[in-house]
Amino acid sequence: MAIEIVIGLPHLNEGPILARARRMVQPALISANALSRWSKAKGWPEWRGWRLAQLANAQGLASLDLDSAGFVAMKRYGGYAWSVDDYFRLATAYPFRRIASLDYCTEHEIAGDREEVLDRISRTIRANRDCRDRARDLGLADRFMPVLQGRMPADYERCAEGLWWSMQPGTVVGVGSMCRREIAGPNGLVAVVAHLDRILPTGVRLHIFGAKGAALPWLKDFGERVASIDSQAYGIAARRDAHRRRVSKTDALVAEHLQRWTRLQFQRLREPARRAAPIVAPAIPELTLDPWEVAIAEARAEIRALIESGDLEHDEMTIGWIEQWAADLYRTQLDRADA
Template sequence: MNSKMERLLGPVGVIPDGQINAPIGDELVMRTGIPHRGGKLAIHAFESGYPVMVSANAFFNHRTGRFDVPQHSPLQDVDVALDSAGFVAMMNFKSKGRQAGVGGIYPWSYADYLELAAVLRPTWYSAMDLCCEPEATNGGIHTDWRIRATATMLEALLQIIEKWQADYALEGARSVMIANDLKPPVPICQGWELDDYLKSLDLTMEVWDRHTWLAPPSLMGLGSVCRRDLHHPKYGLFAILDGLEGRLPRGTKLHLFGVKGAALERVKMYSHIVASCDSMAWDYGARQEAFRHGISNNMAHRAEKMDTWMNTAIERMKPKSGDQFRLAF
C-alpha cells in the first residue's frame, strides 16, 4: 500500500479520536418517513430523490425475534436515517406485555440494534430512547425516569461501540474503517416541557463527554415533538427550541422527529440549530382521504400523497422575502 493510501485510511489498530456521529449540511433537510424496509414506496422515494427516515421496527421479524435486512433494497441507494422506534416501543410493544429486549420495553437488544445499523449503513441512526408523551408517562409522573433511562441507553450503546471498535482495532483494521463501520449514534434529547429537555440535554452530554474518542455530537434528535400544540408557552415546539437555543454544544444541530407541516415556515427560522425534520403525515393523510372518498389506498395513491406532502414541505422550507432568520451567537 502506498503512503498516500495509508494516510487516507489511517494507522492500523488505532481507534480514531474526534469521531462524528452524522454528516450535516447547510440546508434544512426534510426526510419522508417510509413504513417498509423496501417495496414500491421505497422505490418511489429513491426515484424522487427524497431523503428517507425508516424505523428499526420495519426490519424486525416478530416471529423469529430478529432483524431481517433484505439483500437488495432501494433504501441502500438513498440518503436514509434509521429511527430506533422509541414511540412504537411505547405504543405497540407495551400492549403485548414485557418484551425480551432492552428494559422489557424493546423486543431487541442493544447489540441487535447496533448490528442492524452496521449492516444497513444509514447516513445516521438514532440512539434508543423512551418517548415522553403524556400517555407514555402517566401524565408526567414517569417523565424523569424515562429521561434518565434514555441517557442510560445512550451510555450502554456507546460502551458496546467502544468495545467493538477496540476488538476491531486488535484485528488490524485501519482507523478510517473502524470509524466508518461502527459509527456512534445520534443521541436523543427527550422530555415534554422545556425543563425536561434541559435536564435531558445535560444528562446526554454528561454521558457523551465520558467517551473521549467522540467529537461533540454534530446532530442530536429532539424526541416527542409530533403530538403537541406547536405554540403552547410551556410545551410547544417553539418554546422548546427557544429554550434550547444557546444551550446546545457549539456546532450541534437538531433533528426534529415527526414535525407537523404547518410548523415548517417557522422551523426554518431556526436553521442555525435545526438540521432536519421527518414526517409520515402524508401516509396518514392518504389513509384518511381514501376512506372519505371510498377509494383504494393503493401504492399509487400513497406515492401521490408523498409527493404532494414533500413538495409542499420543501416549498415551506425555502427562504422567502421578509423571513427573519434567527442568528447564532
C-alpha cells in the same frame, strides 16, 4: 443552510413508495420496527429478529437513517422487544447515515404523570450511553445520533446535561416526543427548540423527529441550529384520501401523497421565517409533603441516579420495585422519628 426534509418510510418493500423515494432523491428514515420479524404462533406478538434481506432494497436511496422505534415499541409492546446488542446487529447490516439511540418517549399516552416523565428521561440518558458505547466498539461512533427526551423545555435541558459528552460541535442530536406536540405554547415544539437553542453549544444541530410540516417557517428562525426533520404524515393524508374517495389505500396512492407532502415542505421552507412570541416557562409541579409520596419520590430519584450512573440497566425500573424501595425508605424515616 436549509433544513433538510427526511422522508419517513413505512417499509422497504420494493414497489411504488420506494421507487418514488429513489426518484425524488430525498434522504429517508426507516424505523427498526419496520424491519422486525414477528410471530403470533403463541397467541401474542413475539419478536423474532430482523428482516435484513430487505435492506438490499434501500440501494438507490439518497441516504437512509435508522430510528429505534421508541414510541411504537412502548405503545404496542410496552417496551423494547430488542436489546442494545440486537439493535446494533441491525445497525451494522447497512451503511446507515445516522443511527439514532434507543430512547424512552414521554408522550401523555405513554408517561401518565410527572414522575414517569422523569423516570423516562433517566432511562433515555442510560440508553444513550449504552448505545454510544456499542457504536464505538463497532466503529460506528461517527454515525451515532444521540436522542433527547422530555415533556417541558427544561426536561430536554436535563437530558442534555446527562448527555454532555455528546454535545460537541458538528453533532446532530435527535429531539424526541415531538410528533404529537403542538407548535405553539409553553411546552410546544417551538418552545423546546428555542430552549435548546439557548443552552446547547454552538455547532450542535438538531433533528426533530416527526415535526409537523407547518412548523417549518418557525424553525427557520433558528438559523443553522435545526439540521433536519422527518415525518410520515403523508401516510395519514393517504388514509384520509382513500376513506373520502372510498378506494383502497394502496402503495401507489401513498407514493402520490409522499411526493405531494414533500413538495409542500419545500414550499414552506420558501416562506419567510416566523418568530414566535416570547414564551413563559411553565412552573415545575410542587412536590407533595405526604410521607409516603415523599418516600416514593426519593426512591425514584435514587433509582434514576443508579440508572444514569450505569449501576442499573435502563430497562430495570418497575412500579413494584419502586414501591419496595420506597417502603424501605419509609420505614427508615419512621425509625428516625421514633428515635
